[in-house]
Amino acid sequence: MTSNSNNNNSVIYLHDVSEDEEVDIKDNLKSIIDDAKALGCKEALKKNNHNLEYILSPKRSAYLSLANIQKSDDVLEIGSSMGQHSIIIAQQCNSLATIEVVPQQAEFARVWCDECELTNVEISAGGSSGKLPYASNSFDLVVCNYVLEWCAGRSQMDPESFHRQYIQEMFRVLKPNGRLLLATKNRFSIRYILGSEDEHLGIRFGSALPRVIQNRFRKRANLGHPTGYLHSWNALQKILEDTGFNSVIRYLAYPDNRYADFVGPFDEFSRDTLSESELSRIGIKNRVALHLSKGLFEKTSNSLVFLAIK
Numbered sequence: 400m401t402s403n404s405n406n407n408n409s410v411i412y413l414h415d416v417s418e419d420e421e422v423d424i425k426d427n428l429k430s431i432i433d434d435a436k437a438l439g440c441k442e443a444l445k446k447n448n449h450n451l452e453y454i455l456s457p458k459r460s461a462y463l464s465l466a467n468i469q470k471s472d473d474v475l476e477i478g479s480s481m482g483q484h485s486i487i488i489a490q491q492c493n494s495l496a497t498i499e500v501v502p503q504q505a506e507f508a509r510v511w512c513d514e515c516e517l518t519n520v521e522i523s524a525g526g527s528s529g530k531l532p533y534a535s536n537s538f539d540l541v542v543c544n545y546v547l548e549w550c551a552g553r554s555q556m557d558p559e560s561f562h563r564q565y566i567q568e569m570f571r572v573l574k575p576n577g578r579l580l581l582a583t584k585n586r587f588s589i590r591y592i593l594g595s596e597d598e599h600l601g602i603r604f605g606s607a608l609p610r611v612i613q614n615r616f617r618k619r620a621n622l623g624h625p626t627g628y629l630h631s632w633n634a635l636q637k638i639l640e641d642t643g644f645n646s647v648i649r650y651l652a653y654p655d656n657r658y659a660d661f662v663g664p665f666d667e668f669s670r671d672t673l674s675e676s677e678l679s680r681i682g683i684k685n686r687v688a689l690h691l692s693k694g695l696f697e698k699t700s701n702s703l704v705f706l707a708i709k
């Protein structure tokens with residue numbers, strides 16, 4: 400765990416903690432933390448109607464099955480948010496360190512882990528510099544789920560360099576043979592290709608457009624520094640391989656890793672894997688995807704999910 404590790408169940412504040420959040424978001428989170436201490440975490444989330452499905456749905460944590468977490472594993476979770484997956488991971492491993500850039504979210508996660516009587520969790524607030532405050536060769540597993548696309552947003556560094564640096568850091572802190580479970584959004588996802596607005600760029604078709612055109616549209620609309628940055632399957636695989644990972648395996652999360660009805664090898668998926676009720680719920684763009692050729696279906700999946708071995 401961190402070199403400045405403490406044992407008093409408080410959040411460790413790192414030098415690159417972010418105070419960027421809007422005051423009303425901070426205040427809202429502070430009152431949820433107060434409620435959590437008084438009522439328990441789930442009740443506090445319910446009382447404040449705070450991202451309930453996003454935090455509590457089992458479909459949100461289905462991707463963790465790919466990590467095959469062992470009782471002996473020392474795990475790092477990057478971008479742990481309110482701790483919704485930290486409490487699941489910590490119950491399955493030896494030790495868990497988490498790092499979250501929004502300090503109030505890290506504070507909530509601390510309360511939640513304490514409520515679950517998890518004594519093997521160290522929670523840090525920070526990460527905006529893209530450096531990890533852990534010794535090399537410390538972890539058996541690094542989990543980074545739906546964080547990469549946002550993580551450069553608080554840095555002045557160009558996003559591509561930030562991502563390469565952060566992934567290099569993930570590699571560094573892993574033990575030999577350690578695993579990185581990395582999931583993010585696909586630049587060429589079917590929804591952007593069919594014209595949905597890209598929430599990272601604030602423009603329709605967004606990340607699926609060539610980068611020069613994205614920049615031109617954003618400049619014309621006076622949209623400032625982009626909050627997010629996405630890759631294609633091949634581009635992110637290349638970064639992982641350039642970093643030094645020995646084995647890089649791709650997985651499908653359908654329709655999306657956020658609320659996955661299926662997570663697993665591409666070969667094990669077919670339309671028949673899904674129930675009629677799942678199919679009726681997933682939206683037209685995801686249903687269109689089911690009729691694409693195998694190659695196009697794979698290239699345009701909404702999520703990129705990688706398991707990379709050091």
Ligand SMILES: C[S@@+](CC[C@H](N)C(=O)[O-])C[C@H]1O[C@@H](n2cnc3c(N)ncnc32)[C@H](O)[C@@H]1O
Pocket residue numbers: 459477478479480481483484498499500501504525526527528529543544545546549550551
């Ligand atoms: C979309 S949420 C995903 C949360 C969680 N991993 C999950 O799957 O439910 C992304 C989280 O990453 C955090 N984050 C963004 N950039 C970060 C960084 N550079 N270092 C650490 N956390 C970061 C955000 O504050 C947010 O809580």
